[in-house]
Amino acid sequence: MECKPEFQTDRKKEMMAVHDAMDVLNGKWKIYIISSICHYNKRRFSDILNDVTGISNKMLSKELKELEINKLIERTVLDTHPITVQYELTKHGKTLKTIIDNLTAWGMEHRKEVTGKNQQE
Amino acid sequence: MECKPEFQTDRKKEMMAVHDAMDVLNGKWKIYIISSICHYNKRRFSDILNDVTGISNKMLSKELKELEINKLIERTVLDTHPITVQYELTKHGKTLKTIIDNLTAWGMEHRKEVTGKNQQE
DNA sequence: CCGGATCCCTTGCGATACTG
DNA sequence: CAGTATCGCAAGGGATCCGG
Numbered sequence A, B: 001m002e003c004k005p006e007f008q009t010d011r012k013k014e015m016m017a018v019h020d021a022m023d024v025l026n027g028k029w030k031i032y033i034i035s036s037i038c039h040y041n042k043r044r045f046s047d048i049l050n051d052v053t054g055i056s057n058k059m060l061s062k063e064l065k066e067l068e069i070n071k072l073i074e075r076t077v078l079d080t081h082p083i084t085v086q087y088e089l090t091k092h093g094k095t096l097k098t099i100i101d102n103l104t105a106w107g108m109e110h111r112k113e114v115t116g117k118n119q120q121e
Numbered sequence C: 001c002c003g004g005a006t007c008c009c010t011t012g013c014g015a016t017a018c019t020g
Numbered sequence D: 001c002a003g004t005a006t007c008g009c010a011a012g013g014g015a016t017c018c019g020g
Helices: A009-024 A030-040 A045-051 A057-069 A096-114 B009-024 B030-040 B045-051 B057-069 B096-114
Strands: A042-044 A073-078 A084-089 B042-044 B073-078 B084-089
Touching (some): A030 A042, A030 A045, A030 A057, A030 B009, A042 A045, A045 A057, A096 B096, B045 B057
Antiparallel strands (some): A042 A084, A073 A084, B042 B084
């Protein structure tokens, strides 16, 4: 039932790597959140809440936590009167920009490819 | 409640483009399927079924259909005794390789970044 | 061999309300 | 302001069987 590992080690590793990457970007919101923070450099909770159309505070909270665990963003609590929390991309998080740019470019090409007329598939 | 569209047109377009791209790669299986076909150039249904660990025929069937709709793969029915179906990437589908490679590279870096020891987060 | 149909369980995620 | 808690639906996806 199992192929001998030696025969597919490289492919398997590739697969796993892709899987890891996709795992970080799972759900409906992650890239938008990253994209938002990336664009503004530093961003507060409620600002992101506003940037990302349609997300709920519960989701945002959950997603941010996951991103933090994955070392993509850093959370800083500011000692203002009503608490303020700032999020920013880590050095590692910033390396995602390449991928986002790639996806952006590809997405535009794709839209042209699939249909030249409408804007929402 | 709505920002004036003119102020965010480019950002919105970027968002949409990323969304389009992610939409094509949604679900648990798409990239693995593409990756499989890409690696072998042409691939039959049951071969892919074997390549992609854990996928069910129902899922594979569904995913392939979506990929075909999105013009990423091409389906060819071969007139053999028991029917045979071959899938291959379209020219457009092949442009995804860049992204997959990117994700692969990033995924490897990510694993190192998050933890240097284990292999499954 | 290819893949559709059905059944069912799990998960994602939205809405709302509440706390420090 | 920044989150947490609870509820509940609907989509995703696995197992199995069926038909061309």
